[in-house]
Structure formats: C-alpha cells, structure tokens
Amino acid sequence: MTSPYPIVTMIVILAAALTLAAGLIWVERRLLALWQDRYGPNRVGPFGLLQVLADMIKIFFKEDWIPPFADKAVFIVAPAVILVTVLMSFAVVPFAPGIIISDLNVGLLFVLGMSSLGVYSVVLAGWASENKYALLGGVRAAAQMMSYEVFMGLALMGVVLLAGSFNLTSIVTAQRHVWFVVPQFIGFVLFLIAGVAETRRLPFDLPEAESELIAGFHSEYSGMKFGMFFVGEYLGVILISCLITILFFGGWLGPVLPPIVWFLIKMMFFICFFILLRAALPRPRFDQLMSWGWKVMLPLALANLLVTGAVALVWSS
Amino acid sequence: MLSMIRTIWYVFLHMFHRRVTVQYPDEQPYLAPRYRGRIILSRDPDGGERCVACYLCAAACPVDCIALQATEDSTGRRYPEFFRINFSRCIFCGFCEEACPTYAIQLTPDFEMSEYQRPNLVYEKEDLLISGPGKYPGYNFWRVSGVQIGGKDKGEAENEGRPVDLHSLLP
Numbered sequence: 001m002t003s004p005y006p007i008v009t010m011i012v013i014l015a016a017a018l019t020l021a022a023g024l025i026w027v028e029r030r031l032l033a034l035w036q037d038r039y040g041p042n043r044v045g046p047f048g049l050l051q052v053l054a055d056m057i058k059i060f061f062k063e064d065w066i067p068p069f070a071d072k073a074v075f076i077v078a079p080a081v082i083l084v085t086v087l088m089s090f091a092v093v094p095f096a097p098g099i100i101i102s103d104l105n106v107g108l109l110f111v112l113g114m115s116s117l118g119v120y121s122v123v124l125a126g127w128a129s130e131n132k133y134a135l136l137g138g139v140r141a142a143a144q145m146m147s148y149e150v151f152m153g154l155a156l157m158g159v160v161l162l163a164g165s166f167n168l169t170s171i172v173t174a175q176r177h178v179w180f181v182v183p184q185f186i187g188f189v190l191f192l193i194a195g196v197a198e199t200r201r202l203p204f205d206l207p208e209a210e211s212e213l214i215a216g217f218h219s220e221y222s223g224m225k226f227g228m229f230f231v232g233e234y235l236g237v238i239l240i241s242c243l244i245t246i247l248f249f250g251g252w253l254g255p256v257l258p259p260i261v262w263f264l265i266k267m268m269f270f271i272c273f274f275i276l277l278r279a280a281l282p283r284p285r286f287d288q289l290m291s292w293g294w295k296v297m298l299p300l301a302l303a304n305l306l307v308t309g310a311v312a313l314v315w316s317s
Numbered sequence: 318m319l320s321m322i323r324t325i326w327y328v329f330l331h332m333f334h335r336r337v338t339v340q341y342p343d344e345q346p347y348l349a350p351r352y353r354g355r356i357i358l359s360r361d362p363d364g365g366e367r368c369v370a371c372y373l374c375a376a377a378c379p380v381d382c383i384a385l386q387a388t389e390d391s392t393g394r395r396y397p398e399f400f401r402i403n404f405s406r407c408i409f410c411g412f413c414e415e416a417c418p419t420y421a422i423q424l425t426p427d428f429e430m431s432e433y434q435r436p437n438l439v440y441e442k443e444d445l446l447i448s449g450p451g452k453y454p455g456y457n458f459w460r461v462s463g464v465q466i467g468g469k470d471k472g473e474a475e476n477e478g479r480p481v482d483l484h485s486l487l488p
Contacts, residue, residue: 035331039338280328281321 010101017090021234026052028275035279062223067129070220074128079225082121082232086239089114093242094169096252096259107168108160111243112153115198119145121232122200122207126217137216140286141207144197147293148204151301152194158187158308159247172251181248186304188248190297195240197293199233201274203281206289241270348426350452353411355427356402358442359420359451366446367421367458370397374413374422382406383413392467394459400442405435419458423451 026041026049033040041048066075092107094100104110119142126138160166162183163174171180181188197204208216218229245251245266252259284292339346348354359367370387388398413422432438450456465471472479 034336035328037331037334037337039336039340276325276329280325 006101009099013090013095013099013101014087017087017235017238018231020238021231022052022056024234024237024271025055025230027271028278031272031275032279035276056227059224059227064223064225067131067220069130071128071130074124075220076225078121078125078128079221079228079232080121081124082118083228083235085114085118085121086232086235089239090235090242092168093239094172094246094251095242095263097169099260100169103167103169106166108156108166108171108247111168111239112149112156115236115239116145116149118232118236121229122217125221125229126207129217129220131220133213133215134217134219137207137209137213137219140213141200141217144200144204144206144289144293147290148194148197148297151190151293151297152198154298154301154305155187155190155194156247157305158184161305161308161312168246168251172246172253175250175253179248179250179253184248184304184308186300187308188244190301190304191247192244193297195244196274196277197289199236199240199274201233201237202278203283204289205283206286209283211283237271237274238267241267241274244270348428350426352426352428353409353414353424355404355425355430356407356409356413356440356445357423357425357447357451358400358445359423359447359453360449361457361459362450362455363457364448365394365459366396367419367450368397368400369395369419369421369458370400371395371418373416373418377412377416379410379412380406380408394466397442400445402440402445403438404430404440405438420451420453420456421458425451 029051030040030042030048041051044050044054066072089111091101092104092110094103122141122145123138126134126136126141129135159171159180162180163171165171165174174180200207206216207213208218213219218226221229242263245263249266251266252263254262254265257265361367368385370385372385372387375381375383375385382403384399384401384403386398387395389395409424411424414424417423430438459466459469459474461475463471463474463477
C-alpha cells in the first residue's frame with residue numbers, strides 16, 4: 001500500500017502537517033472569536049490569513065534566550081523532542097490509500113509509544129528550566145499523561161478487537177460496513193477525552209495553566225523554542241484528530257468525494273471540536289482531573305474492553 | 318457531565334449570534350452627544366471668547382493638566398492670555414466642564430487625537446478655540462452677567478434692573 005515515491009510522500013506530508021499546524025493558529029483564533037461573538041484576526045491579508053505569516057516572522061526574530069540558571073543541553077533538546085515524536089507518529093497515519101509513509105503492522109502501538117515519549121519533552125522542559133512554576137508544570141504533565149495514557153490505550157483495544165489488527169490501514173478497511181463509533185461509542189468518548197488530555201489542550205491544560213503557573217513547563221522558553229512547543233501542540237491536535245478519524249469514523253471511507261478529501265473533512269471537524277471544547281469548558285482542579293481519570297475513565301475503559309471482548313467471543317463462536 | 322455538554326452546545330450556538338465588535342477604522346462607533354472626548358473652548362454667539370479666565374477649571378482638574386493666565390482687554394473684559402491643556406495628562410473626567418461658569422470649556426464626542434510625539438499633545442489656545450458656541454447655542458455670559466465691560470454699563474444686562482441709588486434708600 002505504500003506509495004512508489006516514499007521520499008515525495010514524506011516531504012508532502014511533512015510540509016502539509018507543518019503548514020496545517022501553523023494555519024491552525026489562525027483557525028483557532030478565528031473560531032474562538034466566532035464563538036465569543038468577536039471577529040478575531042481579520043486585518044492582515046484576506047480574512048487575516050497572513051496573520052500566521054506575520055506571527056512566524058515575528059517569532060523567528062525574537063531573541064532566543066536561555067536563562068543562565070537553566071540546564072542548557074536539556075533545555076535545548078526538550079522542544080525538539082515534542083516535534084520529533086509527534087512528527088514520527090505521522091509516519092504511520094494513512095491519509096488515503098497509498099498516501100502513507102510507512103504501513104507498519106503495529107502502527108497503533110507505534111503512535112501510542114510515540115505519544116508516550118512526547119511526555120519527556122514536557123517533563124524535561126520543566127526540569128531544565130530550574131523554575132518552580134516550570135517544574136510544577138512538568139510534574140503535572142507527567143502525572144496527567146501517565147494516568148490518561150493508561151485508558152487511552154485501553155479504550156483503543158476495543159477497536160483493535162473488532163478490526164483484528166494493529167495496522168491503521170486494516171482498521172480503516174475493517175470499517176467498510178459500519179464505522180467503529182457505532183459499536184465502540186464509549187471507546188470513542190474515552191479516546192476523545194484522553195486525546196484532549198494527551199495534547200494538553202484546554203480544558204486539560206493543567207501543565208501550562210496560565211492562571212496558576214504563568215505558562216507552566218514553557219515559562220522560561222522564548223523565541224522559536226517556544227514556537228516549537230506551540231507547533232508541537234498543534235501537531236498533536238492534528239494527530240489526535242487523524243487518529244479519531246481513522247479509528248472511529250472510517251478514515252478516508254465515504255461516498256462520491258475522493259478519499260483524501262473525506263479524510264480532511266473528518267479531520268477538520270474534530271480539530272474544530274477541539275477548539276470548541278476550549279471555548280466552552282473551564283479548567284478542572286488538578287485533583288479532580290486525577291480522580292476523574294482513575295476513578296471514572298479507567299473503570300469505564302476496562303468495562304468497555306470486557307464487554308467488547310465478550311461480544312466478540314460470542315460472535316465468533 | 319450533562320451540564321458540560323449543554324455548555325458546549327450553548328457556546329456552539331454563539332456561531333449564529335451577531336458579533337459585537339465595531340470594526341473601528343472602517344466603521345465609526347456611535348458616540349453619545351455628551352461623550353467626554355477632546356476638550357474645546359467655545360465662543361459666544363457673536364464670536365467673542367467665552368472664557369473669562371476664572372481658573373475654576375484649572376482648580377477642578379484632578380490631574381492639573383490645564384494651565385492658563387488671565388488678562389484683561391481695554392474694555393475690561395477678562396480673557397486668558399494663554400490657555401494650555403496637556404492631553405497626555407488629561408483623563409477626560411469632565412470636571413472642568415462642570416466647573417466652568419460660562420460654558421466656555423466643553424468636552425466633545427471625538428477621541429481621535431493620537432500623536433507620534435508627546436509634546437504634540439499639548440494644545441494651545443488656538444488649537445482649543447472653535448468658531449461656534451458648542452453645546453449651548455444661545456448663551457452669552459457677558460450679556461446676562463452684571464459685570465461692567467466696555468459697551469455695557471451696569472444694569473444693561475438681560476433681566477437686570479438699573480442699579481439702586483443707595484442714597485435714595487436713606488430715611
């Protein structure tokens with residue numbers, strides 16, 4: 001299923017993902033404004049689209065400052081880690097038949113593993129900044145990721161059971177008759193919530209909670225290093241939206257329109273939903289977040305897995 | 318949990334609400350007639366300066382942004398020799414307008430007075446004086462007050478009787 005020109009695919013996906021991540025800054029600001037009865041950036045270029053370009057030029061010219069008390073090497077590596085791990089995950093995402101960099105047979109596990117590695121970025125950034133707010137943010141991120149990744153994986157096992165494969169392409173093709181959101185609705189809700197927590201987006205942005213921790217783990221970051229955290233976060237949003245599309249909404253499957261268009265429509269829908277969540281929900285307290293994760297989501301995920309397994313067993317026999 | 322979903326739905330419905338932003342440079346905002354903006358000095362209906370340089374505005378000003386010097390012309394009419402408002406200090410509270418006994422100093426519905434250089438925000442009398450009477454068209458202080466000036470003797474003002482000859486009151 002991989003394309004005949006892997007290098008071309010690679011470059012195209014990389015460029016598209018990074019452009020989309022930058023464009024999301026504009027999309028998010030415009031959508032937030034729409035839901036708050038404002039206009040948002042609409043001055044630079046048509047519909048304010050060039051605002052992204054202006055912001056990028058600005059951020060490239062910002063002073064790249066490393067605090068003298070920081071752990072220099074780790075401080076520099078941390079923002080790179082988040083970009084690398086998220087971009088690596090894009091390698092196994094099937095956008096359409098043939099548009100995939102590497103059709104791994106354990107694609108889903110690879111994505112989960114990479115998103116787990118992404119935690120290092122946040123924790124190391126918090127640690128290397130030598131700043132109490134940054135450290136608190138890093139510690140929060142570690143605890144949050146750990147508890148939400150557990151049931152994130154468990155919530156997906158129902159899909160794996162139904163599809164009988166960890167390969168993302170096979171999971172999509174297994175949804176030819178019915179999207180997995182129908183039999184796995186609880187799994188979908190769980191994964192959505194875990195996905196928001198995993199990308200550290202509002203309402204689960206406790207690692208960077210502005211009102212309590214200044215900017216959490218990236219308090220000390222400036223210039224393009226901060227920009228990389230930013231782009232990493234948006235790439236994470238795109239990745240989670242891609243995964244929801246692939247795992248629960250039949251990926252590129254759909255009538256009339258070409259597969260890639262269907263994929264992008266579904267993906268954009270979930271990106272917009274992420275932004276809607278940000279516009280609508282307040283941030284929970286940290287202990288609420290943890291008890292919600294361990295006392296509600298984890299048992300639900302286990303129960304969902306149990307029932308799915310039982311049904312699948314009865315079905316096959 | 319249900320309340321969260323309801324919240325999300327209500328926020329989504331805001332998509333179809335009217336936006337409250339006034340797109341300012343393209344679209345002028347409505348300013349009330351009594352809006353407290355740029356300060357002006359008005360003139361009598363017959364064109365003379367209304368300001369009698371009484372210093373009440375300067376005394377009322379909480380930030381001391383008004384400076385003036387009183388003087389008199391040959392007919393005995395008081396007027397400010399210079400009148401200076403430092404708009405980089407002014408807080409547009411309108412106290413000067415309330416203090417003014419002659420309706421001379423008035424705040425207008427205009428706020429577009431940005432400058433690139435701070436000294437340009439200091440307005441002199443020629444910048445402040447307008448050619449009309451502003452908010453009080455018919456009013457002329459000198460015509461209603463009992464003060465004697467050139468061309469108007471005591472008792473010649475509107476609704477004013479002739480001054481009483483004190484000696485006529487003697488028994």
